Amino acid sequence: MIVSVIGLGLIGGSLAVDLKQRGFASKLIGVDNNPMHAHTAKKLGLVDEIQDLQSAIQNSHLIVLAIPVDACVKILPTLMDQIDLQIVTDLGSTKEKLITSISNHPKRKQYVPAHPMAGTEFSGPQAAQRGLFDGKCSIICNPEDSTKEAVAIVADMFHSLKMRCVYMDSEVHDRQTAYVSHLSHISAFALSLTVLHKEKADKHIFELASGGFDSTVRLAKSSAEMWTPIFQQNKKNVGKVLQKYIDTLQQFKDLIEMDDLDGMDNLINEANDIRRVLDQKEKNEQETIKKSVKAKRA
Amino acid sequence: MIVSVIGLGLIGGSLAVDLKQRGFASKLIGVDNNPMHAHTAKKLGLVDEIQDLQSAIQNSHLIVLAIPVDACVKILPTLMDQIDLQIVTDLGSTKEKLITSISNHPKRKQYVPAHPMAGTEFSGPQAAQRGLFDGKCSIICNPEDSTKEAVAIVADMFHSLKMRCVYMDSEVHDRQTAYVSHLSHISAFALSLTVLHKEKADKHIFELASGGFDSTVRLAKSSAEMWTPIFQQNKKNVGKVLQKYIDTLQQFKDLIEMDDLDGMDNLINEANDIRRVLDQKEKNEQETIKKSVKAKRA
Incomplete structure (x- = not known):
């Protein structure tokens, strides 16, 4: 073909x-x-x-x-x-x-x-x-x-x-990608901007950055040419998801300010459930590769 | 010793x-x-x-x-x-x-x-x-x-x-780690929670998650035992930094809702400057390893 x-x-x-x-x-x-x-x-x-x-x-x-x-x-x-x-x-x-x-x-x-x-x-x-x-x-x-x-x-x-x-369904697709792809990009862009702004006053701030920072900010290298149109075309979903993300951050901020240690523990323990998701994802990927190798042999 | x-x-x-x-x-x-x-x-x-x-x-x-x-x-x-x-x-x-x-x-x-x-x-x-x-x-x-x-x-x-x-200085340390380490962890915890909440209604939402999502959410596996006390002890700095992060996310949200494409392009282009930082970091790490190998030989 x-x-x-x-x-x-x-x-x-x-x-x-x-x-x-x-x-x-x-x-x-x-x-x-x-x-x-x-x-x-x-x-x-x-x-x-x-x-x-x-x-x-x-x-x-x-x-x-x-x-x-x-x-x-x-x-x-x-x-x-x-x-x-x-x-x-x-x-x-x-x-x-x-x-x-x-x-x-x-x-x-x-x-x-x-x-x-x-x-x-x-x-x-x-x-x-x-x-x-x-x-x-x-x-x-x-x-x-x-x-x-x-x-x-x-x-x-x-x-x-x-x-x-x-x-x-395309409507479901656009809603779900707002969560698992578009939000990740905005969170990285905003993280990059927050620390870059601080760099103007604290010149050596990035000396302390380690692998964890790299990982969360990596997507901030992505191009405006690709991402601006995505955010625009999916603005209804992206707006909603961003609001939920901001609300969750605000919840963290409130708990920290109130010294609510149990509240923080609960949120973090809940967030840890992402281990299950990422492990399952990895299994799925290995399974898919195995299957396609088998299919090719057959 | x-x-x-x-x-x-x-x-x-x-x-x-x-x-x-x-x-x-x-x-x-x-x-x-x-x-x-x-x-x-x-x-x-x-x-x-x-x-x-x-x-x-x-x-x-x-x-x-x-x-x-x-x-x-x-x-x-x-x-x-x-x-x-x-x-x-x-x-x-x-x-x-x-x-x-x-x-x-x-x-x-x-x-x-x-x-x-x-x-x-x-x-x-x-x-x-x-x-x-x-x-x-x-x-x-x-x-x-x-x-x-x-x-x-x-x-x-x-x-x-x-x-x-x-x-x-320890005060500078605590301020800077709030930016380059503590914020990354909260951003990942909140990202994880936002998508996990959605999973309750959209069971298959993680099917669409790809490497970019993994990368930004990875730190959400970190334990409450370690992180709750860090947030508590550094609450003054973490609170301020979280507010700046939330403000930047809000700025993104506003630009998206106003269809301000130039504004989005500008923010993303600015965020892209993180490439310089990450490249420099990688160079520093390689340099440090080289130096310590040399020092050992000498």
């Missing part, structure tokens, strides 16, 4: 190289409106060739949008106008706005909204890495609104990346 | 094993009021032998307190009453309260308040690991209030762990 990947950054580049390497794509066409990115992606061997958007659409069976979600919303309706039998998918972190943008399009059924839950805090084709998606989960939204064939092809693509697919 | 480590959890256990292995301690005595922890530490080879507190104080040259900060404040004054020429240090995350607790003690000069900036989210002797402190920074507070010899011995101990020492 000939696959075109539109947008050769961290996500598009990592996807492209594994689709090639693992044989899902017989040919991998890359498109990027930044000529430097296109050049780098070709040079790094992430794609077989670079084409312009127009030619890529015409020359491929499957078109994957891996660009920021605001650019996706702009490009998708006209892209859908230009396809014949091609399947289209995207990898964006918000789904509702994008789906609405083509909800009445005659070719809507050839589009499969998706969201692989993987990434790093880096960007650009030089940040692309093999195996980025291994063991992770990919969401496919509203499969009943796409043809069975289209859903099967997109699911196959994710399986070839050693991912497991979860099918989900 | 005979060293006693009081408290054989993650920090005490990791310290003990490296002080032994790297030859700083000719004998390593372990003390823990939890007999299971003492047994495990001995079995894992973290210490040479287990003694009760009384004997350990009498039998060692250097006594290291590696217990929660509330227990430290309780034990330190009576411990100081019992020493002869021994040097005492501690590894706690707050320093002001502890220093105040013995400020008029006749042996105050034999005590060196310290804080090695390293750790993980796990606890207990089974969580101890070799090399935990390699390359990291250790704070020594108010060195002018201790004898030169005592400070030199404690600094030597940290150098043998491949750490670099930074000397700092």
Whole structure:
């Protein structure tokens, strides 16, 4: 199958190289409106060739949008106008706005909204890495609104990346990602800003920072180009979740100020339950990789 | 030098094993009021032998307190009453309260308040690991209030762990750790609680969680036993820092709700400056390890 990947950054580049390497794509066409990115992606061997958007659409069976979600919303309706039998998918972190943008399009059924839950805090084709998606989960939204064939092809693509697919309503997806992805990013951005502001007065403040700080602030390296449009498109959910997060922080602050040691112990013990979640997650990832190795052997 | 480590959890256990292995301690005595922890530490080879507190104080040259900060404040004054020429240090995350607790003690000069900036989210002797402190920074507070010899011995101990020492006023230490350590922990606890509460209604919410979530929430595994007393002892600073963090989150929320894309871009671009800080930190750590390898060879 000939696959075109539109947008050769961290996500598009990592996807492209594994689709090639693992044989899902017989040919991998890359498109990027930044000529430097296109050049780098070709040079790094992430794609077989670079084409312009127009030619890529015409020359491929499957078109994957891996660009920021605001650019996706702009490009998708006209892209859908230009396809014949091609399947289209995207990898964006918000789904509702994008789906609405083509909800009445005659070719809507050839589009499969998706969201692989993987990434790093880096960007650009030089940040692309093999195996980025291994063991992770990919969401496919509203499969009943796409043809069975289209859903099967997109699911196959994710399986070839050693991912497991979860099918989900797009409204649920946007609400849940606000909790488990978008909130994490804002918490890291705000943590970074809080300490950077303090650095102006306390020049050596970062001397004391250790691995724990690195871990909580890591996502603050993520780019505005990708994240501002996500927060905007998902503002209803993100606003609600942020309020809950602020309320919980305020609760901590009140307990600390009241010297309520039992109250603090209770909150922390409750928060510790995240161990169960993270252990289960790790098991799921190992299980997914094992299964895909077995499937390949069979 | 005979060293006693009081408290054989993650920090005490990791310290003990490296002080032994790297030859700083000719004998390593372990003390823990939890007999299971003492047994495990001995079995894992973290210490040479287990003694009760009384004997350990009498039998060692250097006594290291590696217990929660509330227990430290309780034990330190009576411990100081019992020493002869021994040097005492501690590894706690707050320093002001502890220093105040013995400020008029006749042996105050034999005590060196310290804080090695390293750790993980796990606890207990089974969580101890070799090399935990390699390359990291250790704070020594108010060195002018201790004898030169005592400070030199404690600094030597940290150098043998491949750490670099930074000397700092205890008030500055407590203010700065509120920013770069205590806030990170509360941000993670609150993140965990926010998503765990949502899990009650959305059973599958963690299916979507990916590496970014893991990273920001990791510290939420940390124990109440260790962290509640830290927040209490540093409540003045932690309260202020938490308020700044909440204000920054609120600023994000307002910008998102007003669709202020430029405002969001600006905040995120500013937060991205954390790249500089983390890169510098990594360089410092590598440099410190290199230097200690050289010093050992010389």
